[in-house]
Each structure stands twice: as structure tokens, then as C-alpha cells.
Amino acid sequence: MDFKRIEIIFVITFLALNIFLLTTYFDKSYNDFSSNTSNSEVNFTEEMDKSNIELPTFQNEKNKIPYVQAEANELLLKNYDSLSNQTGMIEKDGSVFTSILSSPIALTQEKEFTAKDIEKLALFVKSNQVLFGKQYQFFRYIKNSQQVVFTQIANNIPIADGTSEIIFHLDNSKKVISYEQSYAGPVTVQGESREVITDKNAVDILYQNNEIATDSIVKKPVLSYYRTLNLEELSMYAPAWFIEIESSTDTQTKRVDAINGTILKVPTLEQPQSATKSKLKSSIEADSASLNSNNESSLKE
Structure with missing residues (x-):
């Protein structure tokens, strides 16, 4: 008998059987994973529904977004004094320009x-x-604080972390009386685009981490940029999902890193309390008090 030939046939048969078993195992594992993932997604939606959490219509599509870079600059500092019909002051580092409008915008x-x-x-x-x-x-x-926010657009995506925005303040008669401005500067795309998680993934992550209260309304998530690196010469911005959550008492904003899915704790300038703003406010109040005093003196005479 040709034992060598039998040995080769046996080895080939054994390898084929192993390949078949491994293929069957991986197919089953993949199907189980897909099934569990699908069930998990359904369960999150069901759980939020049971908690009376109102959800938006999700786009639920995966996109690829690049990082962007902004060079350090003093453009606000160098140009703010060219503006007319407003009284303005700027932080010493040039980061925030505060303006009081001479003629409020009705x-x-x-x-x-x-x-x-x-x-x-x-x-x-x-x-x-x-x-x-x-x-x-x-x-x-922002209804509670009577503020209107405009953000700088980079790569067709808003920078929504407070580092490059204009915040208008409204008075009780719905007139714009002042604004603050921050500006990242000219922005360029850096590196290749990276796949980001979906808007639904971001909301699921917030829910898993108890960041969404019962009886609340989740607004439609917005893909944005946030500053992830701030150096002396440049800043780097990464994609993040910006999500507003309304409750009976207030509106909270949440951010989820769109690449790694971590929940971000990013300070914002939505209600800046800068020294410049305080000085400007004090100056205006002093002028107003002086004017009222002069008017009273004129009436007495």
C-alpha cells in the first residue's frame, strides 16, 4: 500500500474539515454578534420609550470626517477697532471681543x-x-438666557464648543443690545477622513451613561467640531455630536466624541463672565447714571 499517499489524503481531509468547522464557527459568531447588536439597539430605543424620552428622527448613517487645524492668531485684536456704531473692548489675549451696539437691532x-x-x-x-x-x-x-448663537463653519461643519462663535444678547423687548465674539481663525483640513459614529450611537451612549433624564426631549444631534488640542501656535479640532436635551426645568447640551464615542466635558462661552464684559457693563451703567443725574438736574432747574 502507498502509505505516503494515504497520509497526504488524510492530512488534506483533516485540513478541509478544520477549515469547514472554523468557517461555520465564525459565521455563527458573526450572526450572533449582529443579532445581539440589533437587539441592543432596539432595547435602547424601547428603554428610552419606557422612560418617556422623546427621540428625534435619526439619520443613522456613518460618515467620514477629517480633523481640522486653526493657526494661532490675533485677528480680533488687530481689527476690532475698525468697527463702527458700537462700543467694544477685547480681552488682553485677544480671545473674546465684547460689543455694545449703539443702535440695538429690533x-x-x-x-x-x-x-x-x-x-x-x-x-x-x-x-x-x-x-x-x-x-x-x-x-x-437659547430661550432661557435670551441668547442667539452663530458659530464659525469649518469644512462645512460648525465649531460648537464656544471657541469660535458670536453670542447675541436680547433684552426684554426682543432687541439685540450686545454680543461677544470668539474666532478660531482660518481653518485647514488635516489628514485623512475618519469614520464617525452615527447620531443614534451618540444618543445611545448618553443613555447608557445616565446622561438623559426621564421625561425629557432629545433634539436632533448635530455633527460639529470641538477643540481637542490647544497649543501656542495652533489648535486642532475633532468631530463631535452636539446634542440638546430638554426637560421641564432647563435645556442641557451634551457632546460625544464622534470618533471614539467618549462623552466630552467641554467648557463653553455661552454665558461668558469675562473681566472685559464686566468693565464694559460698569462703564455703560456709569454713563447711564450720569445721564439720568443730568436730566434730573435740568428738570429741577
Whole structure:
């Protein structure tokens, strides 16, 4: 008998059997994983529904987004004194410009903030009354604090971490009386695009980490940029999901890194309490008090 030939046949048969068993095992593992993933997604939605959490319509698509880079600059510091019809001051490091408008911008008489209000403010932003305004777009209206936020657009995506935005302040008669501006500077794309998690993934992550309370409303997530590296010469921005969550008492903002899925704790400038703003406010109040005092003296005479 040709034992060598029998040995070869036996080895080939053994290898084929192993390949078949391994293929069957991996196919089963993949199917189980897919099934568990699908069930997990359904369960998150069901659990949030049981908690009376209202969810938006998700896009649920995977996109590829690159990092972007902004060079360190003093563009606000060098240009703010060219603006007219406003009283302005700037932080010593040039990071935030604070302006009080000489002529407040009257918005519509509607009680709520409307599309016409956005359009009117957008025209002002893109005029020569705001530095680099053509690089900013409307982002959101904060009802509780009567603020309207415009953000710088980089790679067609808003920078929504407070480092490059314009915050308009409204008075009780729905007039824009002042604003603060921060500016990252000219932005360039860096490196290859990376796949980001979906908007639904981001909300699931927040829910898993008890970041979404019961009886709340989750607004539609917005893909944005946040500053992940701040050096003396440049800043790097990474993609993140910006998510607003409304409750009966307030509106909270959450951010989830769109690449690694971590929940971010990023400070913002939505309600800046800068020394410049305080000084400017004190100066205006002093001028106002002086004017009222003069008026009273004139009336007495």
C-alpha cells in the first residue's frame, strides 16, 4: 500500500474539515454578534420609550470626517477697532471681543424667535459690522438666557464648543443690545477622513451613561467640531455630536466624541463672565447714571 499517499489524503481531509468547522464557527459568531447588536439597539430605543424620552428622527448613517487645524492668531485684536456704531473692548489675549451696539437691532414682534429673526441677524453678521462674519452661520437660540448663537463653519461643519462663535444678547423687548465674539481663525483640513459614529450611537451612549433624564426631549444631534488640542501656535479640532436635551426645568447640551464615542466635558462661552464684559457693563451703567443725574438736574432747574 502507498502509505505516503494515504497520509497526504488524510492530512488534506483533516485540513478541509478544520477549515469547514472554523468557517461555520465564525459565521455563527458573526450572526450572533449582529443579532445581539440589533437587539441592543432596539432595547435602547424601547428603554428610552419606557422612560418617556422623546427621540428625534435619526439619520443613522456613518460618515467620514477629517480633523481640522486653526493657526494661532490675533485677528480680533488687530481689527476690532475698525468697527463702527458700537462700543467694544477685547480681552488682553485677544480671545473674546465684547460689543455694545449703539443702535440695538429690533427683531420681529413675534413672541417666539422666528426664521425672520434669524435672517435679520444673519444679514447683520455678514455686514461690515462684524469681523469675519461671512464665516459664521446661525446655530441655535437659547430661550432661557435670551441668547442667539452663530458659530464659525469649518469644512462645512460648525465649531460648537464656544471657541469660535458670536453670542447675541436680547433684552426684554426682543432687541439685540450686545454680543461677544470668539474666532478660531482660518481653518485647514488635516489628514485623512475618519469614520464617525452615527447620531443614534451618540444618543445611545448618553443613555447608557445616565446622561438623559426621564421625561425629557432629545433634539436632533448635530455633527460639529470641538477643540481637542490647544497649543501656542495652533489648535486642532475633532468631530463631535452636539446634542440638546430638554426637560421641564432647563435645556442641557451634551457632546460625544464622534470618533471614539467618549462623552466630552467641554467648557463653553455661552454665558461668558469675562473681566472685559464686566468693565464694559460698569462703564455703560456709569454713563447711564450720569445721564439720568443730568436730566434730573435740568428738570429741577
